[in-house]
Amino acid sequence: MRADTMLAWMSEIGSGRIRDLRNHIAWLARTANRNPGKSASAHWLRDVSALGHAEVDWERGRWAIAPAVATLIPAGDGTVVLAGRRPLDFVDQLEAEFAVSIVEPPIKDPARLPTPATVYIQTESLAELGSALNTIGVTYVGCAAQGIAGRLPQMRLGEPAGPPAWGTPVEHLVAGTEHGIGFVRGAPDGDGLCRFAVNGRQQYRYRAGGDWLRTDHALGIWWALAEQKEQAIRWRRVREANGDDIGTLFVDQGAPLPPLQARALVLCSGVPTQFGNTARTAIYTNIPWSVADLVAQSVRQFVSVID
Template sequence: MSEIGSGDIRDLRQRITWLARTANFNPGKAASGRWLRDVSALGHAEVDWEGGRWAIAPAVATLIPAGDGTAVLAGRRPLDLVDQLETEFAVSVVEPATKDPVWLPAPSTVYIQAESLAELSASLNAVGVSYVGCAARGIAERLLQVQLGEPAGPPAWDTPVEHLAAGSVGGVDFVRGAPDRDGLCRFLVNGRQQYRYQIGSQWLRTDYAPGIWWALAERHEQVIRWRRERRSNSADIGTMFIDQGAPLPPLQARALVLCSGLPTQFGDTARTAIYTNVPLPVADLVARSVRQLVSVID
């Protein structure tokens, strides 16, 4: 991806699956899609699912919150880039843990440390990497609240429709049939999932993640929790938990993932998505952008 720059998502997913099998992985049907979402959240690429295209992001280094000057590498990563960085900085490469061969490991995380931020910025520029400060905070501060789209026609009468069932977010999300009241539904058009939100007699366009969060807010369901782990420079730093049935939009996911530089973790027992090293203000901004409030737990 770093060498080619951009391309077609379907072609890329086929290549990902083929390469995974050469490395003794047996990826499931959805594995390449989840891998791409990890790559997007890590800031390595932009993915346009509706348009079917992807593009690699420019190479940048971003500070992790309360990390004592530690930066994480994001974006384009040509083959010799890490070697170049190791001649200038203290570099640590962390490989993601892989529990299940059905899923694919995200790219390794590259941490960079220097004596000062001025030295960090100057030396990074010399190898074609831009220093961008703390991207996690910057993204969180600019998040817009999720909205439904423009009016649209309802599904055709003979189109099979599924709707989001009340109380189903933690398990099976959709059940057969149109909603009998306001709610989110989905159906196939030319082989692609389309999402509509019904409010009274009106149908509105939406995407999967915004539609889920809108439905949760309308039901007054809170699915975001944050647990304090430590305090650093007058800031509370902790771990954020989100019920797995509620996927974050790409920018919200990126704001949380870039707090640590590690891909989203998943708790099998509690069925939660887990984000570490998240300052409480960042957690609050992300939650408000999806019409939620953070529940602080002990």
């Protein structure tokens, strides 16, 4: 799949319905002799959102391209990565003015679709770079990863809601070392996260005592993990730079991070989320300890440091 072509098309269209966009993604993948599964386009959109290229509102079924920005990579010696709007000739304009490096993200899982190439710019003067980028419609925003992590709201459950209708097939979340993280048939014996379909769309409710509360997929899972005191985030130190420890963050598969948390981590490197099939973890690289700690706190976790 020509992911950069899809990003260019989205940049020209600007916004639209998620359902239509997923159809376009699947069609473009088939032109490259790929036959994506039903979830592949959704995974692709989540990756593109984490990379800062688009905003995706799953509840309302809408997407919108993000403005073109350049964000500083933590401990990257003056390297910035581009995010947001990227028309077809955009990179050519950049290469005419700056020292540009284009990196194709690695694809380790054949079931996932490739994401757009990562575009880096190296500079010795961020002030001069910001001024020059502004003339071609790109805004320099400093270190977005640190900025997003510092403003992450503490997660909370939603408003009260009715339980699943009588006779509706329900699944509930199980989490633990023995079972991993996943949904199984039936309602929970006590408090916990449930999901069920309404008009073909998954709905999520958290049962707490006698109350049922609205939530979504990611927030509901992290709330359940916190209530069960299950730890799902680990960090390994790799190096020290500018007084901050830099490392690799591992998140258990089955516990997808909310969009802002994922974006804070991905923009530390400009590389989309990678997955380790052996340990069944999502992997984020070049993560400062300070960012890892803030992300974990926002989902009611603490970071386990591993050797």
